[in-house]
Amino acid sequence: MTLNLIEAEGQNKLNLSFEKSEKGIDPFLFWNIKKSPNFKILLDSTEGHNGKSAVRIDMKNNNVQESVFFYTRSFPIELFRDQIITLSVWTKTKGFKGKLGLYGSVLSDTGERLGYSIKTDSSQRENDWKKVETKIPVNRLADKFAVGVYVQGTGDVFIDDMKILINDKAYEDLPLAGTAPLADGDQPNIIGQTICLDSATYVANSPIALGAKNQVSSSVRDITLSHFSIDTLWGKKLKIKGKYTRQDGFVKPLKFYIAFLAYEDVSVYSERYRYQEFLINPENSQSGAFMLDTDIPITGYVKSASFGILSGESTAVCISDIELLADGKVLTPFNATLDTVLSEEETLWLKENSFDINIESATDQDLHSLANAFRHVRILGLGEVTHGSHELFETKAKIIRYCIGQLGFRQLILEADQVAAENVNTYLTSGKGDSRDVLRQLSYWTWQTRELQDLLEWIRMFNANNPQDKVVFAGIDMQNANTIIDALGRSISDSAALNILSKIRNIAINRPAQHSKQQSQKDTLLGLVMKLENNVEDMKIGWKDVGSLELNSSIQTYLSLLKQNFILRYAANANAYRDVCLAENIHRNLSGRPKLKTILWAHNTHISKENKPAKPMGRWLKQTYGSTYKAVGMALGSGTYRALYGKSINNVAAKKPVPGSYEYLIESSGLQNLYLDLENITLQKQNKWLFERNYLRQTGAEASDNFERQGILTSFDALIYIKRSTPTTGLSRIP
Template identity: 25%
Template sequence: MSALGMLPGLAQAQARLNLTLEADANRGRPLLLWARKTDGGTAVDFDTMTFRQGRSSLHLDLEKAAEPTFAAIYTLFSFPVDSVRSRLVTVSGWVRTRNFAGQAGLYSYAHTPDNDDGKDRRDQLENLPPNQDWRRLEVTLAVKPTATAFGLGVRVYGSGQVWFDDLEVRINGRLYQDKPLAGTEALLLTAQERQTPTWSFEQLPPAAARPDPARVTLRLDSLLPRQGRRSLRLTAAPPERPGELVPVVYLGTLPIAQLRGKMLKVSGYWRQLVPAGVGAPVSPVFTYARLGTAGRGGTESQWTYGVVELPPPPRPGAEWAAFSLDIPVAADEFAADLSLGLRLPGPAIVLLDDFTFSLNGRPYVPAPPPAPAAPTTAEVAWLRRALVPVPVLAPAVGTAVKTPDLAALGPLISNVRVVGLGEVTHGSGSIFEMKHRLVRYLVEQEGFKGFVLESSADCEPLNQYLQTGQGDPARLVGSLGPFGTQEVLDLLRYLRAHNQRPGVAKVQFAGMDMQAPENVLAFLQQAARPDDAFLQTRLRELAAALAQIPRSGGGPAIDLFQTPHQPDDARLQTLLRLTRELRTGLDTRFKLVRNPDWTMRQQARFLFELRRLEQGATFRRLPLRQGGDYRDACMAENVVWLSQNLGLNGTPAKLAVWAHNAHVATSAQGQRPLGEWLRDSFGPLYLSLGFAFGQGSYAAEGGRTFHSVAAQPAPTGSYEAWFQATKLPAFVLDMRQLEINDANAWLFQQQQFRDIGIQEAAQNFASHELRREFDAVLFLRESKAAQHLK
């Protein structure tokens, strides 16, 4: 079999790469053939008001300067690799910035099996000025003859706004024409259209996938069907230019999930008529393309794996003749669909009819994936018996009123030291209010003394507000990014009121994240006495070293898994050396000075923040695939320290840890979340409480502001569909001691579950297994958007 490259296609039926980055490409899905990797604080859209030429540009709005973020938008297996093998490929494009601090640029890469890491790559990443008008970038890659895939992309790390426009690819100096790509028809169809092909050809393929009538016409032929009432008649016109190939014509799609690890045999009947005035007929060629979709939390991406020609069966004649095609499907195939097509190399009239299929010799009838079943009466009855209803009440603001309404949660929370309070999105005001009530219950009824937030902002001023009442709480809460909401402000005001009550142990507040080491350094500088020459000198040296690891990442990320001792990373080495020297010097000073300026608690806090500085600087030097795991491990390390040091008289403190579901979970696919580390540290003394909601709205960040977004309805087959079937406004389900039975088997399986970050999600749901990820889940039927303070 041979892969085809650069086959001409038809605009209305096939997708383009969209190198000119136009918003209306591919029927309004401009990044259809591109993938993306973004941190939570990056918004990706198309700007129809700012562009170099055309009608739009690709716009990336990165998170605020305190927390730099990463984004990469790239083609994967979409580019026709046959056209670039053994050639010099130059990728160019234009970039523009506003209020930007960091690096941005282009890169190209070729997957090659004879490389140690599987690919050759060239980058042009530059520290761009904060406000750069359109500027051209260029990168050149020599592609090996063994390349199996070629791709290109744009990449940004930092903060601010970046635009890209007008990408070009030149192959040995010749401009690549961004033509429609053969085999991509199914990507432009709806799921319903893809899943209902008519292999008996009693009706035409979907209109959106039909070719240009001027080149290939399709119609139903009722005069000469092989069986039934109709067959499919394809008529191809002669090529417009010598040597030009007539495109692949889409026939239908099969779901690959049912084919993996098997030999697919396609059988059917065909006949070929010779158009008048044409000599020897050309042989039609059957093809297939493997099409895939992937993504999580709204980062949808789709791509094609290239068109493959099948060995041709015997050329048909004027009468119906049977044919068969064999297509092996790998067991580890990760594409979603297999799209069948027919290429007509020249003028021809071909009729097709009566396609049938077999897998490993057994008959197979293609069918769409079975529709998820609605919850049964028995399943809903079991769930109502197992859950604990929770009243839906708004928390009283700024008072010390007790919360007996949550007393039913006592058996779940008693004998626990650390509770992970999750959230399905950072923007649900209803979840924030319920977490407010839970924190109050933990403080008043269970003796919790620490409140820890998934934030890398400077949380010490807020903690000082809780202890002393000093500071403007609204301004301080407003600095917490996605947590800068009225709901969080109400909680902090309550905790301040609690701390003012006589005879109570005061609640402490801290952030556990480490992505903003500048905030940590500011705390260290404030904690040191201005006349302490030793500390101030070392802190100035640390500030200079941190400035060499800027928010742009300071160059390509270092793979610290392969080189954990950082031998090639002089910038990071310098900072780590300085922190080690400062830690050693402080340890010596504490042992020599009889009456130190700091208490033991202050000393421990200073060393803890010094460790957070190391964490944040190291995090910035990691590639994206390692950064998430490293961050969760560091947050867990910080939670353990806070548990040991926020209590009184050396007693461990009970902590409420407020973070996204993805962090508090004790299990996750392909990574080790914060909750898994905490389970290792605390065992059953750690409780992972996930949150969910059924319908309503949430707040999403866009353009540095937050706006209300309608949540997608819970689809049949999602966990939320079962939860909504109870018709209860709120409840908690303890999953720790459950044993599987017919009525709760759905809870022991992977299902769709709402999973949204800080931005609006194109797809609200992703595959999860709740019982493995959480000890319990708290469900709210309705969600309202959080009220952001700015």
């Protein structure tokens, strides 16, 4: 494999003003270009905003659906970490139809996106020079910062005079560190530690991080021991030293490699690795020292390097005392500290922009701060990080009582079985039955709690005192085929329809298919549902309550739920499809009732409005209902909660918030329980941590200490934080 490298002459800059070099250096040396063959990117000396030239992106032969990315990651990241960056660029168009944007992207050392901001501008005509600007906070754990221009359309686009401000101070386009002699403190993102690989620590043909544990593999071709940036190391002589120890019995020599990630053909942006192999122990020695020696090329198209082991057999090896040197100087590993806390300035901002929501002492007067935030909301989504926290349930119950009593909300929707929830509604609106019995009919343990029972009793009393203005209750889940089929059986009397329903029950409930026959069973079930629908619509089957439009509507709803259930059980991405169904069922519930204000009780993952490929329910609701849908996420610090642990329901200790999480940062402020509105926050230095993608706890119904990266501002309109949790009380524990 060959690698065409562009040699730089002396020290080089990013060339943010896009001028030609007197020394003939490539003006795009440290810029990457991702484009189709129909684009041309060149320096145009006939146009320029302030200088003599500008970048011209020629798309006259382009299909309007194709796009180009022109970007760079060649920044000294230590200048950008934990700062607010303002990006701007001047653009001009000729005969252009499409859209263009300026963007910033913050990446971790593994390539995970920690932050992103883009400012787009659509154009249908020729425009003279105008400025495009956007802001982005750079996460304190960032490893790379990228700036670029995105263009999609046809015609000509010119870009010039890019400016970068770090906390409102200009970033100087100085010679890049990697082209200058190595200074003290230059640090690539590597970790030098002992790595032991054996039959329980790697996966075949897959790179592993240092110290990572993976599953057993019978053979392995290559194992990546470290991956690191070389932005500060261009043109240097690189040495990697260490020691190895192997178990006896392996017959093949141990090989190491160094690889450089490069873009071989810049015109089509294809990523390739260039490998250099090093035979370490030709005599198959079981232990010894190794040293890898190579030159790092000078080019903007090589951004990172990795080193590791090449092997044709399963191997057990321990690598220790790893040391990296550049031009003879030892490189100190950069270990981005996760143990960061809010500064005094950030803590003060949080205190001034949140309010206490202590469930033990909060009164309606204390909750009046919610009035303006909720007054114009049609659907209020109240999330929860776990289905088993007393404090989270009680906090939601207090908010629900306030919203019903003071803000006119008249429906509570629960992430629960839609058919079984009808019995809860009957109890609340008529007073008939028992709260414990109807909760047990919801079939899932998460809702069978004293906390929810107390709330239902309060709503029942409210309805008794307000007979002309009652609160109704509904479920939206479709996962229980039994209750849906039973409801259809109670609603229809036609023998032919009941015969079809019997066939559906026999297949769906009594004879679930093996994996190889699932598609066939799905087709059979959906075909039977369609036949049942035809009976309802075309054969005019006899209703138990003939002519009842309400009954007809209920049957149509049950049929829709049954189809959802059958598609869900065989869906490739069941979680994503379920969220589509949940949103669809809410929309059906609200259809024809535009003035009904609804509270939605569900998990954080469902009420989230984050726009991602597998859209959550909240995103569908936000697209449909706009600003009248408000998503309130909930987080907790530590304590205990009730969850499914193994095959039983137990009280589980919540792991303390991990460093680098939103919970950890909030806890560092010393605040106990708080409500923070996120809708109208403007990016400032004091709140930029909210604009970053940090970790957030994700628990659910099963015991888990999982924390996942999440954009809190893109997910929620508000956040409730509860410092300490105790378990909910199950109805089975109440005499």
